[in-house]
Amino acid sequence: MPLHRIYSVKGVFSADDKKAIAEGITNVYSAIPLPKFYVVVLFIDTDLDSFFIGGKPNDRFVRIVTGHIARTNIGAEKERMVLEALQAAYHPYVRDRGLDWEIHIEEHEREVWRENGLAPPMPGTDAEKYWIEVDKAVPYTKGEDARQYT
CATH class of the missing domain: 3.30.429.10 (Macrophage Migration Inhibitory Factor)
Structure with missing residues (x-):
């Protein structure tokens, strides 16, 4: 950040x-x-x-x-x-x-x-791309898509 x-x-x-x-x-x-x-x-x-x-x-x-x-x-x-x-x-x-x-x-x-208690996703990952899209920190699991957790 x-x-x-x-x-x-x-x-x-x-x-x-x-x-x-x-x-x-x-x-x-x-x-x-x-x-x-x-x-x-x-x-x-x-x-x-x-x-x-x-x-x-x-x-x-x-x-x-x-x-x-x-x-x-x-x-x-x-x-x-x-x-x-x-x-x-x-x-x-x-x-x-x-x-x-x-x-x-x-x-x-x-x-x-940490963002809202979450370790931010690594650069360029699907999870980071989703954080960019929704403009907020959302839970995710390493190797999974952050959309599953919104």
């Missing part, structure tokens, strides 16, 4: 900006394809007196921390492509507005990830 935490000073992004950014990020992952419900975007708005860069308050900086679980160790070329696609989703709201920003992606072990 990609988890995006976007830290900025309150007011940097409007409600419409946040919605558009979240949709852009979701589109990056649904093109892979991943289920859309895997994508979580959290905007963490902070008071200026609590946001420091280089020891000074800064309302022109955005920090983005992304956690990947569903697809990890995909190779340098694919990792670069995902990072570039994410940056493109942010550009109209960050780079193009003259804000400074930093992004990094953390990778986590799939074995310690």
Whole structure:
């Protein structure tokens, strides 16, 4: 599951900006394809007196921390492509507005990830395809079709 935490000073992004950014990020992952419900975007708005860069308050900086679980160790070329696609989703709201920003992606072990208590199906399986179709986690048995359990 990609988890995006976007830290900025309150007011940097409007409600419409946040919605558009979240949709852009979701589109990056649904093109892979991943289920859309895997994508979580959290905007963490902070008071200026609590946001420091280089020891000074800064309302022109955005920090983005992304956690990947569903697809990890995909190779340098694919990792670069995902990072570039994410940056493109942010550009109209960050780079193009003259804000400074930093992004990094953390990778986590799939074995310690659950959706509604379920171990998510492996990439490309019928069960994962069905999760994409219904846009939710449904029970399945390894080697069986998730439809049997809805």
